[in-house]
C-alpha cells in the first residue's frame with residue numbers, strides 16, 4: 001500500500017509552516033532515517049526524516065510553498081514492489097490507520113466534561129488504618145514524646161523486617177535529639193543507618209528503596225534541612241503512584257523536628273506544615289502529644305503511601321499517658337476534640353495546641369467555653385470535624401506557628417467559607433507566626449511567635465466579649 | 466560465547482581501569498542477530514514516535530533515543546532477571562529493551578488508557594514492577610539517587626541483583642550524583658552508573674559544562690572504578706557491562722561506565738539542533754551507526770542473506786505499526802481516572 005508523507009508539526013502548537021526544500025526527488029529510493037525535506041517556521045528550521053522505505057513516488061507540495069498546514073499530505077511513497085508511477089498518479093492511502101488531519105481529529109476522545117472531585121479529600125477510606133482510638137482497659141504508661149516515637153519505630157521494626165531507619169546521627173550517636181535511642185543496639189547497623197550529611201542524596205536513596213518495596217523511615221535532623229531533599233519528597237515520592245497509573249507506590253516516612261525550637265534564628269526555625277500540605281500524594285501528620293505521636297507514627301510506617309511526619313523539638317520532652325499496646329495505631333486523617341466546648345472553636349496542631357489549650361483555660365475563667373480541636377493530620381485534613389464544631393459554636397479561631405500567607409489557617413478559613421458559611425456568626429480569625437524571618441533576640445523571638453494572649457484576644461474578637 | 470578478557474579494575478587503583486573500546490569482543494551469530502533485532506526495534510519505534518509527534522498524536526516533550534541504541538541493548542545483554550533499571554526522560558529505548566510492551570509504551574506517548582501508566586505519565590514517566598523498570602524521571606539527576614536506593618534494596622535483601630542506573634553527561638554535573646557516589650561506595654552498593662555521554666545536554670556541548678570531560682573519572686575521589694566505552698559498538702558495551710556487573714555482584718560496590726554515544730535527533734522534538742553542524746551528525750551516522758555496524762557484520766561475517774535480514778526488518782516494522790495503530794485508536798482515559806492512583 002502506498003504511504004502518505006504528511007506535513008509534520010515541530011511543536012504541539014504549530015499549525016502551519018513553510019516547505020523550504022526537498023532533498024529527495026520523485027523516483028528516488030528512500031529508507032527510514034533519510035532526510036527528505038526541510039521545513040521552516042518563524043522559530044526554527046527542521047529536517048523531515050523518512051520513517052518508511054520505498055520510492056518517492058510523487059511530491060504533492062513543491063519546495064518553497066508557504067503556510068502548509070500540519071498533517072497535509074506533502075508526498076507519497078510507493079512501498080516495496082509497488083509501481084511508483086501508478087502510485088504517484090493515484091495518491092496515497094492511509095498510514096497505520098491515522099494518516100491525515102481528519103483521522104487525527106477523529107481519534108477517540110473521552111468525555112471532556114470536567115468531573116467533580118469525588119469527596120473533599122480523594123483518599124479512599126481503605127487507605128487509612130481505622131483501628132480506632134485507645135482500646136478500653138489497656139494499661140497506660142506516662143512517657144515523653146521522644147520515647148513514644150522511639151517505641152513506635154522499635155515496635156514496627158520488630159513487626160516488619162522491611163522497616164529500617166536512616167539519617168544523620170541516628171545510629172551511634174543515638175539521634176541528634178535522642179529519638180532513635182537504643183535502636184542501633186537492638187536492630188544493628190543494617191537497619192539503623194548513619195548517613196553522611198547529604199539530605200538530597202539519602203532522601204533519594206530512601207525513595208528508591210521504597211519504590212522497590214522496602215519501608216524506610218528517613219529522619220531529617222530537622223525539617224529545615226529537608227529543603228535540600230524536597231525534590232525527592234514531592235517529585236519522586238508523592239507523584240510516582242499517579243505517574244505510574246497506580247503500579248508503583250512509595251511506602252516511606254520522612255520524619256524529624258519541624259518549626260521553631262528556641263533561639264536558633266531564621267534558618268533553623270521554619271514550620272513546613274503548609275508547604276507539604278499542598279501536595280497530592282503525600283500524607284502530612286503533626287502530633288501534639290506523646291500518645292498521638294506513637295499511634296500516628298505506627299500508622300504512618302504501616303501506611304503504603306509517603307508520609308511527612310512533622311515533630312517538634314520543644315514537645316519532645318513532654319509526657320502524657322500512652323497506651324502500652326503494640327496494636328495502638330491511630331487513624332490518619334482524623335482530628336481529635338482535645339477539649340469540648342460550646343462558645344467558640346479553636347483549631348490547631350502540634351505545638352500550636354499548647355497556646356490553644358492554655359487560652360481555653362483562661363477563657364473559661366471568664367465564662368467563655370471554647371472547644372479545642374487538634375488536627376493531628378494536616379493532609380488529608382479532617383474538615384468534617386471542624387465543620388461539625390463550627391455548626392455548634394458559630395465561631396472559629398485557628399492557631400499555628402507558621403506564617404500567615406497561604407498557611408493552614410488560611411486553608412481552614414477558605415474551607416469554612418465553602419462549607420460552613422451559614423453557621424458562622426463572625427469572621428474566622430487566624431493566629432499565626434508573624435510575617436518575618438525568625439529573629440534571634442529573646443524578646444523579638446517571643447514577639448514573632450503566637451502567644452496565649454493573642455489567642456485569647458482573637459477569641460474575644462470573634463465572640464464579641 | 467567468546468568475550469574479550471573480563472578485566473576487573475582493581476579497587477585500589479580506582480578508575481585506573483580505563484580500557485577504551487577493549488578491542489573487538491566478538492559476538493556469536495545469534496548475539497549479533499539479537500542485538501540487531503533489539504536495536505532496530507528501538508530505532509523504528511522512535512522514528513514512528515517522531516512521526517506521530519509530527520502528526521499531533523503525541524504532545525509535550527518527546528525525547529528520542531535514536532543513535533544511542535547500542536548502549537541499552539548491550540547493557541541488557543549482560544544483565545539478568547531481577548536487575549533493576551532506571552533512567553531519565555529519554556526512556557523509550559530502555560523500556561523496549563526491558564521487554565515492556567511496545568503497544569503500552571506507544572499508547573502512553575499518545576496519552577491513551579492502554580498506556581503503561583494509563584495515560585497519566587506520558588513519554589517521561591513509565592514504570593514496570595514486573596520488568597523491574599523504575600522509570601522514567603523528569604528531574605535531571607534524580608534517578609541517580611533513586612537508582613542508588615534500588616541498589617540499597619538489593620543489598621538490604623541480600624540478593625545478588627544490581628541496579629543499572631542511566632543518566633546523561635548533563636546530569637553528571639548534578640550534586641546529588643556525587644552524594645550518591647559517596648554512599649554507594651561507602652556502603653558497597655551494587656549499582657552500575659551508566660553515563661550516556663551523547664556530547665550534549667540540550668544545546669550545551671560537554672566541554673562547555675564540564676570541567677572534567679572524562680566521565681569515567683568522576684568517581685575517582687570515591688574510589689569508584691570507571692571505564693570509557695565505545696557506546697556505538699554493542700559488543701564493547703556488552704563486554705564492559707559484564708565487567709561492571711560482575712564487580713557489583715561480587716559485592717565490590719559501584720562501577721561507572723561512560724558510554725560514548727551520540728543522539729542523531731534534537732534534544733526533544735522541538736529542538737532544531739542549531740548548536741552542531743550537519744556534517745558532525747552525518748559523519749557519526751555514516752561511520753559509527755550502531756545498527757549498521759551489526760548489519761554489516763551479519764552480511765559480511767555471518768553471511769546472513771538479504772531475505773533473512775528483510776524478515777527481521779518486516780517483523781520489527783509490524784510490531785511498530787501495530788503499536789502505532791493501537792496508540793492511535795485506543796480511547797483516552799476515562800475522566801474518572803483523574804482522581805485515582807493518588808494514594809493507595
Ligand SMILES: Cc1ncc(C[n+]2csc(CCOP(=O)(O)OP(=O)(O)O)c2C)c(N)n1
Nearest residue numbers: 555603604605633634635636663665666667
Ligand atoms: C533539575 C532539572 N533541571 C533542568 C531540566 C531541564 N532539562 C531537561 S533535559 C536537560 C538536559 C540534560 O542533558 P543530559 O543529562 O546530557 O541528557 P540527554 O538529554 O543528553 O540524554 C535539561 C537541562 C530538568 N528537567 N531538570
Ligand SMILES: [Mg+2]
Nearest residue numbers: 633634665666
Ligand atoms: Mg547528553
